[in-house]
Amino acid sequence: MTAEAIAERAKRVRVLILDIDGVMTDGRIVYSIYGDELRFFDVQDGLGISLLNRVGIKSIIITAKKSRIVKARARDLKVARTYHGYLDKLKALKKAMRKFRVTQEEICFIGDDLIDIPVLKRVGLAVSVPNAVDEVKETAHYVTSRPGGRGAVREVCDLLLKVQGKWEKATAAYFK
Numbered sequence: 001m002t003a004e005a006i007a008e009r010a011k012r013v014r015v016l017i018l019d020i021d022g023v024m025t026d027g028r029i030v031y032s033i034y035g036d037e038l039r040f041f042d043v044q045d046g047l048g049i050s051l052l053n054r055v056g057i058k059s060i061i062i063t064a065k066k067s068r069i070v071k072a073r074a075r076d077l078k079v080a081r082t083y084h085g086y087l088d089k090l091k092a093l094k095k096a097m098r099k100f101r102v103t104q105e106e107i108c109f110i111g112d113d114l115i116d117i118p119v120l121k122r123v124g125l126a127v128s129v130p131n132a133v134d135e136v137k138e139t140a141h142y143v144t145s146r147p148g149g150r151g152a153v154r155e156v157c158d159l160l161l162k163v164q165g166k167w168e169k170a171t172a173a174y175f176k
Contacts, residue, residue, distance in 0.1 A: 001141045009125040010163045014106040020063040020070050022112035026149030039069050042149055048157030049077045051170040062092040089119045111136055112148055127156055
């Protein structure tokens with residue numbers, strides 16, 4: 001897909017939906033000797049989500065797994081809604097569309113694995129990370145240059161802000 005076509009799709013986005021493992025993290029889950037689960041999130045991705053919040057673009061998480069760590073990260077970033085334990089992510093997508101009163105064309109979804117394909121096929125801007133499985137990259141409109149858990153989410157946030165003309169408003173506090 002051309003850069004112009006991606007930009008046209010990005011201009012309509014009002015909601016960014018994120019997968020967790022492989023998108024907001026690098027996909028690894030580490031267990032401590034005590035059985036605690038550890039995941040690593042990128043701070044620049046977090047700032048990207050905060051920038052979207054400043055201009056009214058909502059962020060949502062849809063994940064197949066239930067995790068206290070994900071709940072904590074979502075709370076820290078003021079994510080509008082988190083859907084945990086959804087093996088059928090289309091159900092969560094439909095709920096999110098009703099709750100936030102958006103159409104499929106107004107949604108950007110970032111995914112990385114087979115479970116994400118049904119949602120990727122239905123949203124206005126389907127995004128994959130380069131560490132995704134091939135089938136996801138083939139389904140996506142856009143594949144980020146940065147990998148999941150290492151700035152991919154921030155790349156998409158910056159793209160949305162810039163093509164929508166909201167970059168200056170979102171970042172004004174940093175350029176005083």
